[in-house]
Amino acid sequence: KNEVEQSPQNLTAQEGEFITINCSYSVGISALHWLQQHPGGGIVSLFMLSSGKKKHGRLIATINIQEKHSSLHITASHPRDSAVYICAVLRNTGNQFYFGTGTSLTVIP
Amino acid sequence: NAGVTQTPKFRVLKTGQSMTLLCAQDMNHEYMYWYRQDPGMGLRLIHYSVGEGTTAKGEVPDGYNVSRLKKQNFLLGLESAAPSQTSVYFCASSEPPNSPLHFGNGTRLTVT
Numbered sequence: 001k002n003e004v005e006q007s008p009q010n011l012t013a014q015e016g017e018f019i020t021i022n023c024s025y026s027v028g029i030s031a032l033h034w035l036q037q038h039p040g041g042g043i044v045s046l047f048m049l050s051s052g053k054k055k056h057g058r059l060i061a062t063i064n065i066q067e068k069h070s071s072l073h074i075t076a077s078h079p080r081d082s083a084v085y086i087c088a089v090l091r092n093t094g095n096q097f098y099f100g101t102g103t104s105l106t107v108i109p
Numbered sequence: 110n111a112g113v114t115q116t117p118k119f120r121v122l123k124t125g126q127s128m129t130l131l132c133a134q135d136m137n138h139e140y141m142y143w144y145r146q147d148p149g150m151g152l153r154l155i156h157y158s159v160g161e162g163t164t165a166k167g168e169v170p171d172g173y174n175v176s177r178l179k180k181q182n183f184l185l186g187l188e189s190a191a192p193s194q195t196s197v198y199f200c201a202s203s204e205p206p207n208s209p210l211h212f213g214n215g216t217r218l219t220v221t
Contacts, residue, residue: 095159
């Protein structure tokens with residue numbers, strides 16, 4: 001049983017399209033993180049959310065605590081957005097992170 | 110700023126050999142983690158530490174040992190490597206609950 005589920009697993013988009021990646025979780029959390037992993041493997045933190053919505057450039061992350069759901073949106077997608085996007089939750093007990101299996105995004109020029 | 114530094118980046122071991130992976134962070138974080146990443150699976154926690162001198166088991170601790178003798182360093186040891194330990198290993202640090210996770214660049218380990 002996975003505490004964190006992401007959808008879709010794979011996503012191909014044309015450059016310029018609006019993209020949504022979803023994350024659902026089943027445990028109580030104190031924060032939710034969106035991470036990006038590029039080919040070549042490095043993982044970087046995009047957002048940390050505990051409520052509401054955050055925006056960085058073309059990326060928007062939202063969270064609904066009551067529904068235990070978060071979305072990552074990419075507006076005007078670009079080939080350089082091609083990466084694996086990972087949702088992670090910080091449990092509100094024990095300070096451990098739980099990770100989704102990732103969404104592999106490919107943006108075609 | 111270096112952030113989180115992992116060494117080595119690549120390693121090939123034969124079954125039964127031992128090795129140590131080093132993770133160093135310069136952000137004064139209390140929490141440090143070792144994860145493994147395998148195809149089709151999310152990052153899985155091997156061991157973690159909530160401060161200097163402390164360690165705790167994660168989800169998949171068997172076959173690994175860790176030490177946190179200094180706050181900035183977290184070492185992961187494989188005592189007797191097995192092919193099932195072929196994976197990409199990531200170290201991370203954080204200061205929960207209000208800090209992002211900071212990852213090292215990963216170590217690709219192959220055990221033959």
